[in-house]
Amino acid sequence: MSKNLLARLSLIALALTLGACEKASNAEEQAPLATVRIETIEAQPLTISSELSGRIAAPRMAEVRARVAGVVLQRTFREGSDVKQGDVLFRIDPAPLKADLDSAEAALRKAEANAFQARLQEQRYAQLIDDKAISGQDYDNARANARQTAADVAANKAAVERAKLNLGYATVTAPISGRIGRALVTEGALVGQNETTPLALIQQLNPIHADLTQSTRELNELRRAFRSGQLQQVGQDQAKATLIQDDGSLYPLPGKMLFSDITVDPGTGQIILRGEFPNPDLDLLPGSFVRVRLEQAVNRQGISVPQRAIQRDSAGIAQVLLLDAEQRVGQQPVELGAVQNDRWIVTGGLKAGDRIVIEGLQHARPGEKVQIDDSPLPLAQVTGQ
Numbered sequence: 001m002s003k004n005l006l007a008r009l010s011l012i013a014l015a016l017t018l019g020a021c022e023k024a025s026n027a028e029e030q031a032p033l034a035t036v037r038i039e040t041i042e043a044q045p046l047t048i049s050s051e052l053s054g055r056i057a058a059p060r061m062a063e064v065r066a067r068v069a070g071v072v073l074q075r076t077f078r079e080g081s082d083v084k085q086g087d088v089l090f091r092i093d094p095a096p097l098k099a100d101l102d103s104a105e106a107a108l109r110k111a112e113a114n115a116f117q118a119r120l121q122e123q124r125y126a127q128l129i130d131d132k133a134i135s136g137q138d139y140d141n142a143r144a145n146a147r148q149t150a151a152d153v154a155a156n157k158a159a160v161e162r163a164k165l166n167l168g169y170a171t172v173t174a175p176i177s178g179r180i181g182r183a184l185v186t187e188g189a190l191v192g193q194n195e196t197t198p199l200a201l202i203q204q205l206n207p208i209h210a211d212l213t214q215s216t217r218e219l220n221e222l223r224r225a226f227r228s229g230q231l232q233q234v235g236q237d238q239a240k241a242t243l244i245q246d247d248g249s250l251y252p253l254p255g256k257m258l259f260s261d262i263t264v265d266p267g268t269g270q271i272i273l274r275g276e277f278p279n280p281d282l283d284l285l286p287g288s289f290v291r292v293r294l295e296q297a298v299n300r301q302g303i304s305v306p307q308r309a310i311q312r313d314s315a316g317i318a319q320v321l322l323l324d325a326e327q328r329v330g331q332q333p334v335e336l337g338a339v340q341n342d343r344w345i346v347t348g349g350l351k352a353g354d355r356i357v358i359e360g361l362q363h364a365r366p367g368e369k370v371q372i373d374d375s376p377l378p379l380a381q382v383t384g385q
Contacts, residue, residue: 036357036371038358043351051294056290061202062178068166073187080180081180177202253280261274305346321356328367
């Protein structure tokens with residue numbers, strides 16, 4: 001084979017190779033780009049909430065007790081019903097108490113008669129002392145006797161008032177309005193013998209309190225953020241409280257923060273916070289375990305991202321897919337706070353103006369270019385359904 005033929009064959013092979021490479025390059029350039037949806041980060045005020053656990057407690061609770069000794073004649077309320085302050089609950093046999101009142105009134109009348117006689121004697125002695133008909137000692141004794149009998153009258157009046165009070169205590173009334181529980185005694189029971197016997201328990205249930213616990217570590221972190229200016233404190237009268245029920249659903253009526261205790265429990269290192277919730281249907285009962293989402297601070301330049309935009313690597317580090325100016329995908333680690341309204345609060349790693357991928361993450365590869373889908377979102381996604 002001649003050298004010219006070999007040279008021609010080499011040129012043909014080279015041309016074929018270059019043509020194949022050019023076709024492959026054109027095919028690569030013409031490959032469709034992955035389509036993604038993005039969200040541009042905006043800094044806006046975000047409420048910082050803490051989810052705390054605690055128990056429901058009645059704001060007012062009164063034990064109905066027997067204040068006098070006697071036998072219970074009648075129970076006048078229905079167990080588990082609502083009662084108003086002053087409603088009659090029990091009647092105790094009043095006969096012995098009525099006898100005590102009659103005896104006290106009789107003693108009072110006797111004391112008043114003695115006082116009347118002593119006053120008359122004092123008046124007569126006052127005239128006789130001027131005529132020197134009696135000694136000064138007799139006059140002084142008459143004056144002292146008049147004062148003593150007047151004191152006896154006052155003491156007997158107090159005894160009568162006490163007897164009237166005891167007779168009134170034979171009719172046991174509700175000290176507060178609320179829901180009354182089961183009766184702790186029955187008709188025929190002897191109560192009040194050397195002690196104030198409990199008869200029933202009344203609890204106020206609307207509104208109702210939620211006593212919550214929060215660790216001092218969380219409080220100290222919030223205080224440091226307040227002092228640094230990173231967060232602004234929510235006023236106590238403006239702090240909203242949302243109760244989370246046993247099944248995870250939200251209680252429909254919002255509550256409010258009442259106060260935060262100033263004493264730390266030495267055993268748990270926690271303090272008590274108290275919230276108040278409307279309870280018109282009595283769905284919340286004292287002693288129930290609850291969780292409450294409490295607004296405690298506001299971040300004026302807060303950043304949040306949809307939950308679906310967060311990925312985690314093999315080490316569990318949270319990250320998002322970030323687009324640069326050339327729409328090339330990059331991975332960006334982020335620091336996350338709490339979840340609020342299906343969005344993660346981002347505490348570090350992103351800034352206002354950053355563009356992150358929120359849909360199409362499975363097709364977007366780091367280092368590759370993507371195209372952005374600007375079409376309107378479906379109504380179900382816009383409304384969060």
